[in-house]
Amino acid sequence: EPEVTQTPSHQVTQMGQEVILRCVPISNHLYFYWYRQILGQKVEFLVSFYNNEISEKSEIFDDQFSVERPDGSNFTLKIRSTKLEDSAMYFCASRSGDLANQPQHFGDGTRLSIL
């Protein structure tokens, strides 16, 4: 069964540095998402992306964050000038165009540790 893949599985970065989290969504999917889960807390929506533009973003997704689909397969989340509170598990998800038949499929996540 096709999967959403995320790399790296664990990223350690110094505070103030930029980090890029990478995701390869399922190949025929059209909608892409990033979520965040701070340790011990619930999963929170960050941003949705469709047709090469952001569809919706949460309050968390401020100017520090950006997303990009640089080619036909990758979907990236960039965090500029990282802060300690950015430490979390970041999940990528994708789905095809019809929510009724295809719910979001999640990757295994990237654990981001800011030192």
Add this chain to the structure above:
Amino acid sequence: AQSVTQPDIHITVSEGASLELRCNYSYGATPYLFWYVQSPGQGLQLLLKYFSGDTLVQGIKGFEAEFKRSQSSFNLRKPSVHWSDAAEYFCAVALYSSASKIIFGSGTRLSIRP
């Protein structure tokens, strides 16, 4: 405001016992409903989903959930739990739209007593 409530933070059941995890949602309309499971250090795996039709839905690993519109609930059940069911369980909702986000509950941690 849209919300999902899982009132039980942590539940412990004996292996072989039945299980029910509670979930209530607050929405203006009936949303799409999901249960996801997360094992330690792992990603989110979809257990089951409800979109319409039969209010009792069957999922993977022997789980089922029942949608009750009058109670705005979508409780997850399993007749006999196994030690491998120990994990975090998240109830989630989504409104239908072309790019609908998922809103997750705070999760219920399930421990299995041998």
